Amino acid sequence: MSRVPDCVLDSKLQTHFLPGAKYETVHTYYAQESLSRRPIKKTEHWQREKKIGSGGFGEVWLERCTKGNNHGYQVRATKKMEVHRQIDYCRELEAIAKFSHSKYERCFVKSFGWYQTKTRLFITMEYLELGDLQEYLRDKHKPLPEFEAREIMSQILEGLDLMHDNGFAHRDLKPNKGTPGYIAPELYGFTKCGTPYAVDMWAAGEVMFRILTKQATFKHPGLLLNYVQTRTVFPSSKIFANQVSQLRVEIVLGLMNPTPAGRMSAKDALQHRWIDQSPPVQHKPVPAVGRMLGRTLEGNYARVTSVVFSPDSKLVAGGAMNGAVQAWNTTTGAIHKRLQGHSSGVTSVAFSPNGQFVAFGCDDQTIMIENVTMASMQKIVGVHSSPVTCVVFSPNGKSVLSGSCDLTVKLWNITTGASGRVVDVWDSITGPRHSRGKGHSGAVTYTAFSPDGKLAASGFNDCTVNLWNTTTGDIHKTLEGHARNITCVAFSPDGKYLASGSNDETVKLWNTITGANYQTVKLWNLDTGAIHKTYDGYFHWVNSVAFLPDGKLVASGFDGRILKLWNITTGSIRKTLQYSSEQVKSMTFSPNGKLAASGHLNGKVRLWEAAL
Numbered sequence: 001m002s003r004v005p006d007c008v009l010d011s012k013l014q015t016h017f018l019p020g021a022k023y024e025t026v027h028t029y030y031a032q033e034s035l036s037r038r039p040i041k042k043t044e045h046w047q048r049e050k051k052i053g054s055g056g057f058g059e060v061w062l063e064r065c066t067k068g069n070n071h072g073y074q075v076r077a078t079k080k081m082e083v084h085r086q087i088d089y090c091r092e093l094e095a096i097a098k099f100s101h102s103k104y105e106r107c108f109v110k111s112f113g114w115y116q117t118k119t120r121l122f123i124t125m126e127y128l129e130l131g132d133l134q135e136y137l138r139d140k141h142k143p144l145p146e147f148e149a150r151e152i153m154s155q156i157l158e159g160l161d162l163m164h165d166n167g168f169a170h171r172d173l174k175p176n177k178g179t180p181g182y183i184a185p186e187l188y189g190f191t192k193c194g195t196p197y198a199v200d201m202w203a204a205g206e207v208m209f210r211i212l213t214k215q216a217t218f219k220h221p222g223l224l225l226n227y228v229q230t231r232t233v234f235p236s237s238k239i240f241a242n243q244v245s246q247l248r249v250e251i252v253l254g255l256m257n258p259t260p261a262g263r264m265s266a267k268d269a270l271q272h273r274w275i276d277q278s279p280p281v282q283h284k285p286v287p288a289v290g291r292m293l294g295r296t297l298e299g300n301y302a303r304v305t306s307v308v309f310s311p312d313s314k315l316v317a318g319g320a321m322n323g324a325v326q327a328w329n330t331t332t333g334a335i336h337k338r339l340q341g342h343s344s345g346v347t348s349v350a351f352s353p354n355g356q357f358v359a360f361g362c363d364d365q366t367i368m369i370e371n372v373t374m375a376s377m378q379k380i381v382g383v384h385s386s387p388v389t390c391v392v393f394s395p396n397g398k399s400v401l402s403g404s405c406d407l408t409v410k411l412w413n414i415t416t417g418a419s420g421r422v423v424d425v426w427d428s429i430t431g432p433r434h435s436r437g438k439g440h441s442g443a444v445t446y447t448a449f450s451p452d453g454k455l456a457a458s459g460f461n462d463c464t465v466n467l468w469n470t471t472t473g474d475i476h477k478t479l480e481g482h483a484r485n486i487t488c489v490a491f492s493p494d495g496k497y498l499a500s501g502s503n504d505e506t507v508k509l510w511n512t513i514t515g516a517n518y519q520t521v522k523l524w525n526l527d528t529g530a531i532h533k534t535y536d537g538y539f540h541w542v543n544s545v546a547f548l549p550d551g552k553l554v555a556s557g558f559d560g561r562i563l564k565l566w567n568i569t570t571g572s573i574r575k576t577l578q579y580s581s582e583q584v585k586s587m588t589f590s591p592n593g594k595l596a597a598s599g600h601l602n603g604k605v606r607l608w609e610a611a612l
Helices: 006-010 090-099 133-138 146-165 196-213 221-229 236-240 246-255 266-270
Strands: 014-017 024-031 040-055 058-067 075-082 111-116 120-125 294-297 304-309 315-320 325-329 335-338 346-351 357-362 366-371 379-383 388-393 399-404 409-413 419-422 444-449 455-460 464-469 475-480 486-491 498-502 507-509 513-516 520-524 531-536 542-547 553-558 562-567 573-578 584-589 595-600 605-609
Touching (some): 006 090, 090 146, 146 196, 146 266, 196 246, 304 584, 315 346, 366 388, 366 399, 379 409, 409 455, 464 486, 486 542, 498 542, 498 553
Parallel strands (some): 388 444
Antiparallel strands (some): 024 040, 040 058, 346 357, 388 399, 562 573, 584 595
């Protein structure tokens, strides 16, 4: 390699391979525990598990940390490339090191460092368990709706704009490894070459075309050559066939201009009318920012997905995508019990009303239950046909409600393990149950019981929330008003209101507050579904909602690393709490109202004094 920049040298991992160990690496590092003591030498052991991708420049493997954990992650993805003398990898390592900085984390996968042998180069990075864009598009039966296509494209364009402003070109932009069809015409020699940035913009246009149509723009280079020679043969009809607006066709054509110099830049594309359709935000004075003094609970976590208090507020449990499930003593912060957890990701955790059991839903389609007060074996109480997304105990503790990517909501008897009632309105196998109301075409994302157990709420990927009669399994009411996926729901302590959060950047209180996009918070009448009041506010993506025990305030956790407390009567912001650089994934309040717990995407669980 050419002269290696300091940022690249600083990110190199001190690595050796254990003799006789197959696919296991050991990294050595030094931890400075205090300024008055010398650094302590520590090690991490990483074992290769399976190949998760491959392309023309290498392979990507999933690896698991078997001993030690410096980054707070139990799994990682490692890119392995064969070292060729004619290729200089220094520039790629420099880009990876630069864009792993926290100021760029919203757009780029974070790298944990790199190492090499005489013949191979290894780059370690975050493992994104939900897969890549190609996999996401493949799972959709239809092209993505306009708001989702716009959101994805704005993120891609923002990342390219940051790269290009810093003098880097991607040169291999596509939805996944090994995907053909994203090569610009100048790389075939069909037209004069331009900048490497123009190649990126062509690939971005192809990505957008496939998002809008689920088809390739040009199935073979011959059709691409025809387009270069005769621009009128661009297949715009494929886009219009899906009821796409002229603005979207306009931006695709701007990105896929056959002449490199004629293509939009990333900055120009971000300012295009279709991308920048958000209404102007009137920034109003923000209340003084409060900061809870909290404690980080020690654990062995990747990405925390769920946190929950025991009914007596003495314990808090958390689950994570590395399969770990733990319970802590809320007074001392010490680990009360490491539950057996699971080999696959844990998506949701719930305490039973008597505090004796913890239920958790898993990526491997199972619902598990374990006794948290004594040594006991786990028990499988239910199985879905797709990953479980959410679990919650009924108020009487006799059953568990679960939701899944298989489009069903199910009620399980925890004594027998039998499904007492399947309350889905759209089953992926049997089809719609028209007698039970409106069918859904999206995965179940969140479930909750009303305090009296008579109603259950379920949020869906199709932007709706259903209220169910738990005795009959019939739909009590369907709540419609969100523009994107439902991410969370919560009943108020008196059962009169239901708060829901969504990726459309809103919090809605169907039983209380509803946040409309960007600037409004609305209060809904639960009986009629009509908007009762509209309040001012401002949002990012909503990850969690929870009522305080007195029912007067509702808290909403945001993708933007903040938590807002709302007065449900006036709609005013009671307090804004900031979490430094940690994105909130899950949060809840203790039943006694004295504590709050938050789970974060960086793997941390924090316990807070809820003196508000």
